[in-house]
Amino acid sequence: MFQTEDLISKEIVTQDYEDEFQIRYIRYENVGLITTRSGKSYLILDSIDYWYDLIQDKYPAKQKCRCKNDYFKLCFNYIPRIGTDDYKAVELVSCCTECRRQRKFGEINIDYSPTVQLFNYPITYCKQPKVKYKLQSINGYWKEDAFYDLISFLSQRLLIYSQYKTPEKKWAMKRFDAEELKQLMMADGFNHMSYLRIYFSMKPLEELFDETLSAKGLKDLWRKAEVIQVNHPLIVAGCGDTYRYFYSIDCCSEYIDAWQVKKKGEAFCGLIKEFLQYSKERTK
Ligand SMILES: [Zn+2]
Structure with a gap:
C-alpha cells in the first residue's frame, strides 16, 4: 500500500529493447500512439x-x-493514490534524442482499480494502428420530446437495461420495461440524476456479462456487443435561467477484433440503419 505520493518513474523500452519513439498524442482525450525506429507501434x-x-x-x-x-525517449511517472495499491495518474515525459530537451506532453488520470497492469505493461503493442470501421455514434441538442421519441423507438425494438439510482441513492443495474423507463427518465432533472446510462440490447445483458466485466468494461459494452448506449445528457447552461441538454448515443455496426474489422449481426445492423434514419428525421 502506498504511503506517499512520490513519483515512480519508468523508462519505456519495448520487448525488442527499442527505446526511441515517434509520438502521436491526442491531448484532449489523453490517448497516444508511439512508433519505434523499426516501425512497430x-x-x-x-x-x-x-x-x-x-x-x-x-x-x-x-x-x-x-x-x-x-x-x-520516453519516461512515465506514476503517481500513487495514498492508502491504496493503485496509481491515480501517469505523467508522460519525452526527451528529444538530439537536443535532450525534456517535455511533459500529457497526464492521464485513472479512476479505476486495479491499476498494477498499467505499471507492468505501460505500452500495448498495436499491430495495425490505422483501421477504419463504421462508427455511428450520434450526439446533439435534441428537444426533450424529440429525444423521448428516439428512446421509445428503441424501447419498442430492444431489451432495456439501465444503470439507475436506487431510493438509497446507490447505483444499480437492472432490466426495465418501456413504461418503467419512461418514469425513470421523467424523474430525471436538473438537480437529480436518476440514471447514468441506458443500454438497448439485442440479447439479455446477463449473457454478455462475465465476472471480469469492470465498470470500465460496462462503459465499452456497445463497442463489441449488439448494444446501443444512451448516455445521461450533459446539462449545458444557456443565458439567464435556461439550460439545454446535450445528448449522446453510442453505437456501431462494425467492431475491431484482433486487428480485423468485423460486422455485427444483420438484424442489429438493419436496426441501427433504421434508427439513424429516424433520428435524422427527428432532428430536422
Ligand atoms: Zn530536440
Missing part, C-alpha cells in the same frame, strides 16, 4: 478501443521537437 497504456474511435476522422500528427527532430 504501441499504444500508451491500454487505450486501444478509444484510439480506433478517435482516428476515424483524423489521424494525429507526429510530435516534433523545437530542433525539428521527431524521435524521443
